[in-house]
Amino acid sequence: MPTPSPALGTFRSSVAALGAAGLVALATAPAAFGEENTPDLVVGGVAPVSGLRPGDGIDVSATVGNKGTVTAGKVWVAYSVTRGLDFAQVPSNCQAQHVRSYDEMPERWTAVCAFDQTVEPGAVYTTDRPLRVTALDRALNDELRLRVESADPGADDNGSDPVPGTAPPVKLVAAKAGGAGSARIVDVPVTTVNTADYQVTGAALRGSLGDTVTMKVKFTNAGPAWVWPREGDEAVRVVITPPTGTTVVKRGSFCRAEDGAYVCGMRSLYEGSGETYAFDLRIDKRVPGAKGSIALSTEARPFDPDKTDDHADITLDVAGGGSSGSAGGSEGSGGSEGSLGGSTSGTDGSTGGSNGSTGTSTNGSDGGSSSTVTGGTTSGGTTSGGNLAETGSSVLPAAGVAAAAVAMGAGALLVQHRRRTR
Structure with missing residues (x-):
């Protein structure tokens, strides 16, 4: 157990001797005990x-x-x-x-x-x-x-x-x-008197319908000067617009949604520093020439005279070729393909085609599963074609069988009628 300090005991005795009147006197004289006289x-x-x-x-x-x-x-x-x-x-x-x-x-x-x-x-x-x-x-x-x-x-x-x-x-x-x-x-x-070159870098994306791809775009202060915004200066922002036909599954850091685009900030404006914004995009629809952009906001930047690198494209190439219409719309010969949720079919090695080719049909729900169709059989997840066949190669044989069944049924009815007449 610690030993009480002698000074502490003396202080306690002094307080007891002062009594209430002494404590009141101390409380009413703060200037003598609490104020410090220091140089100004x-x-x-x-x-x-x-x-x-x-x-x-x-x-x-x-x-x-x-x-x-x-x-x-x-x-x-x-x-x-x-x-x-x-x-x-x-x-x-x-x-x-x-x-x-x-x-x-x-x-x-x-x-x-x-x-x-x-x-x-x-x-x-x-x-x-x-x-x-x-x-x-x-x-x-x-x-x-x-x-x-x-x-x-x-x-x-x-x-x-x-x-x-x-x-x-x-x-x-x-x-x-x-x-x-x-x-x-x-x-x-x-x-x-100096300059700082703000630059943005776009991206070239590629994928298939239903894929989730990562888009990485970038802001850079290429210098030579560093930039420290002074009080009252408007903050420069980066505006990112994803390509048409995609849905943002995960947004980049320091970004918020605003008017159909994403407005992003940056941690540093030191010379040579940059910020990479990584977005996860789901490809929902094939749009010919689909394109997004990354651009700097329009605040005045007198130190940055080069405006040629203030904007960059974000391109999207959806694998499979051709253009697509609305969900379930027709495309190509005998096949149909639309936005996310439509099935694809074709011939001679095209997506979902016959002759042993491989194709993919994608569920229309968010984050839906995909299935692989090989030679007319389906494995993996679900398809969005209802009870229709998944490939074009299986449609014609099924139709032939149905026609033969109808013909055979008609013949049987004719024979039965003749027997009743006799």
Whole structure:
């Protein structure tokens, strides 16, 4: 059994000695016990940047001020840039870290710099030299964040192990009042002149009536830039229309049905990334020239001038040849074939034909079974032809037998009539 702490026993005795009146007195004086007197630090010194080109750099000079009434004994300034930017050099009093994407925040790099200098109330300081930030080949819409703290913010749990910089340390020097900014965290947009080519890839499908085939179509950001939509930007979507004559059995991930098509999103717009949408389609009907499509939605994308790859076809080739009509409609010589549920027949090796050929008849219900017809006999599942014969080769012999039976019956009646007359 754990031994009670002496300090805990002393605390309990003190509470008992205070009594109810003492507890009430404590409850009515929160300012003396609950409020913390901390410095009110703000950061600034940077403005939005635009017109950069890959390889260009900007110099970032942070300005720190204290708007509070308490002196900051030490300050930390954190620089953070999204993945299209990078630090040219990191001072030795700064810790650099690569942070993975999480909570809708993109991948980024940080440099947290410690300044062992006091910042008095009302004082304003700036760094004695700027931190150089460069635009990478993938830069487009990026962001620079500055943050100031009066306590060590520590490393990000989602990042790599922090690494000390190797450049000479940076220091804070006195600056003119009024340029420190007004917030503890400042986000600054950095825009680079660049392009990102969004592309879609279609598919060529092939199967027989009743088959379920997998359709895989794709979206790709071919770069060179990565794309991070800013607040207010309309999200780009992928619109997928399956070929006519098919039914979607299973839709792709990140897709929803909308107005006869499927509208899909994507997980990443990093350069070189893509999203594959896999659909399971059942072929219900043969439609000559059946075709679907995959296309990008029509939101404005000034960074993507090439529109030739914003649309692609999804073709469907239904095995068996010829065109089909409605369910049970006639096709070819002596055979009938329609949408899912119709039977097929033909001659000389065609589907369901005679001379030992093999054919398939498909049940009309969703996910119906199929049966294989070989030489006029049926094996496997059910067929949709009622009591009719499954193949064209068995129809004529059956009709001949029926005609012979009728003739024989008529002859027998004639003989019986003559006998009665005699």
